[in-house]
Amino acid sequence: MSQAIDKDRELIASDIQQYLKSHQYKTLLRFITCGSVDDGKSTVIGRLLYESKMLFEDQLEALEADSKKVGTQGGDLDFALLVDGLAAEREQGITIDVAYRFFATDKRKFIVADTPGHEQYTRNMVTGASTADVAVILIDARKGVLTQTRRHSFLVSLIGIRHVVLAINKMDLMDYSEKTFNSIVEDYREFAKQIGLTDITAIPLSALKGDNMLEPSERTPWYHGPTLMGYLETVQVNQDRLQSLPFRLPVQWVNRPNLDFRGFAGTIASGSIKPGDRIRIQPSGRESKVARIVTYDGDLDKAIAGQSITLTLADEVDISRGDVISTIDAPAEVADQFESTLVWMHDEAMMPGRSYLLKIGTKTVTATVTEIKHKVNVNTMEHLAAKKLDLNEIGICNLSLDRPIAFDAYKDNPDTGGYIIIDRITNNTVGAGLLNFALRRSQNIHMQHVDVNKEVRSTAKGQKASVLWFTGLSGAGKSTIANLVEKKLHASGRHTYLLDGDNVRHGLNKDLGFTDADRVENIRRVAEVSKLMVDAGLITLVSFISPFRSERRMARNLVAEGEFIEVYIDTPLSIAEERDPKGLYKKARRGELKNFTGIDSPYEAPENPEIHIDTTSLTPEQAADRIIAALQGMGVVG
Structure with a gap:
């Protein structure tokens, strides 16, 4: 009986092996x-x-x-x-x-x-x-x-x-x-x-x-x-087409098991490669030659699209995860600004100016949509003007990245031209896009080196350049307290500048309204100005409602670590509404003022501000003194 069972098992195992082999x-x-x-x-x-x-x-x-x-x-x-x-x-x-x-x-x-x-x-x-x-x-x-x-x-x-x-x-x-x-x-x-x-x-x-x-x-x-x-x-199938395209290997892992071996591992996105081929590492542009193609089953004489390999090179070249290895005769393009088609996949709308993570291949960078050129009505193919993209909408946008990346246009190579957008806080995928082409300005605009930099300017002024970002509801007392803080800093010989929300809207941002999209752009512009002020070595005070956490995070990310100090002027809505120094809450309650923060537009309170001022227990003067003391403790002022 047991022999018969064993024979049946052998037959079943043989059938399974034959089945797997037939599909392999x-x-x-x-x-x-x-x-x-x-x-x-x-x-x-x-x-x-x-x-x-x-x-x-x-x-x-x-x-x-x-x-x-x-x-x-x-x-x-x-x-x-x-x-x-x-x-x-x-x-x-x-x-x-x-x-x-x-x-x-x-x-x-x-x-x-x-x-x-x-x-x-x-x-x-x-x-x-x-x-x-x-x-x-x-x-x-x-x-x-x-x-x-x-x-x-x-x-x-x-x-x-x-x-x-x-x-x-x-x-x-x-x-x-x-x-x-x-x-x-x-x-x-x-x-x-x-x-x-x-x-x-x-x-x-x-x-x-x-x-x-x-x-x-x-x-x-x-x-x-x-x-x-x-x-x-x-x-x-597309596999045949991928093999005919130029070689692209997005580096997934730098394999360094010991001092005698250094390889660059990843899955070939397109094309083929052989030992001896000249290659270019992008975006750096460095060049070398393939020494070996290493796999688990041994070295290969040739590798093609779809295979997972490790390349060793003839030279010691600095390569990191996210770099792309291309053939020297047909390299990928390199840019940091693009026209892109973006499909938005999240309930919270995409706003130009907001900062997201962009993942393309194995590389993750910070990205901002600088402009929505138009959105597409997918039912009629009509091009429509848009200030934001809602769930399931498709837009043609200009993208700006915080660093150059290697890429191909999506129509030429989907693997090196397609990307996803990730929310910086939740890590959720909120969009997917296709790179159409690099903007010409990406190649024409470069950072100019200057000898008199932020550190030199700050030292000359005897202070640490920084941004004091005052946020809170309308009527919380932001402008009053910021003004007092600046007076105290100026009296002690500090070099400052105050950017106030109302004042900026008379000039730089006079073209913006109060929709969510305009609020995002309002803060983006002010954040960029603040960055320039910090570069000038100033202690910059920014007094804006700035209701959305994502925009405050964006402003924080523009300057170096430790240079952004969030000051939360915490006042309950009921008290702010009682004060109502400009009569705005009354107008909002009567329906005469749309998109007013705290009434029909949300305010997202800071979760971990560097300085928290509770105005229910402090006078403006006391609040200003507490902020000065906190700045001294942080080393911003002596």
Whole structure:
């Protein structure tokens, strides 16, 4: 008995090994399905899973039972139930999340993303499309090309997917009409030309009945193209294209196990490399030659896109994580300012001037959107003016980084031209973007070296240059206390300058209103002026409501550590409103003053200010004395 069991185990193990071996060398195709609600995306994927025999018996039994229970397909199996896993989706009959599924045939392996159809889930679709080689865009034969079809096609072209299947589904409900099919194809191709989609394969389908899914359908004798599965099994994947591009290796790790070995590890984004090839390290521009290509299984004579390798070089060259190694004859570009297409993916709007983290490849830098040139109405392709980007909106923006990076335009190389935006505090991904090109100013503008610098100016004045950033509600007493502090500093021989919110709005910021976007720009400009004042060696007092933490963090990050001192003038709203020296709260309460901080616009109190002044227990004079004492303790003044 035990011998028979052992033999069975050996046979099972052998079968598993054969199965794994058969899949080892198959190419992998990633594709997405997208379209309007109820076009049959989930049904198409469910049918592919069913026909490729990728379901277990218990899944088949559950599918049969659920199909009878739901009863929406007149006795046929409801293949959408295999994919619509979220309870909310089954209740509403729509797909919300991106559902990823794996299946395989004798010819290829597949990962398919079933992406949402609703406009409010644009970010989900962009996520699903970001790694896809092919887009299957479904159209309901009864409805033809819809606004959502155009929107999804635009997003597909935006992400850079080159291969499109126009899957005209539910042909059974149109009696498999060739005229209907041709009319829809003609309408779609006309639109596709406008957005640069050229590689389009149109297929008439009935996912529910199986027509042209795996086998040519007898019901469409007029159609002579591939089946959906036939197309997916034979279409050329992007891996071949990546190998034809110039070599790019974003450095992920500097491997230094001992003094005798120093290598630079990462996954090849594109191209190929051999020992002896001349390379350039970017953004530094240093050059060297490849000595070895090291892998876990031994050295290679050649490495290609997609492989994880470690390069050793002939010279001792300074390379860090995030640098890009390129071939010397076709290096990446280097810049710190760009035009970019940005998809916003967070509930809190993106405001120009705010500081975020940008991650491109293995490099993370600080980034600011300096201008929104326009946003795109993804339903009509119309360009609209915008001061911010809300959730799921797409904008063409100018980006400024805190240092140069190596990159390629996204259309040329998605791996070195695509990036994500990360919130600096929560570490959440809040946006995704594509670099279009470097702005000319990026190459033309350089920092000029000067011999008389901040340290020289500060020493001459006998003080430590710094920013005292007074923040608090309107009526808290910021300007009064800041004015007293400056008088005391001036009396002791200190060199100061006071930037007050009201005064600045009479000149530098007179063009700005009080929307959230204008408030962000208001603080950005003042922060930049403060930085210049610090560079001049001054103790700069800034008295602004500055209601948002993100803008105060941005101002802090512009100067060196220890040079930014946040002074929170803490006054309860009720007391500030009682004082109301300018009558602003009364106007806001009457609805005459919109976006007023504390009433219909939020104030985000500092979490860890360097100096905290509670005005309920201190007079302005006492508050000023306490601030001077704190500055003495910090070494700002002697």
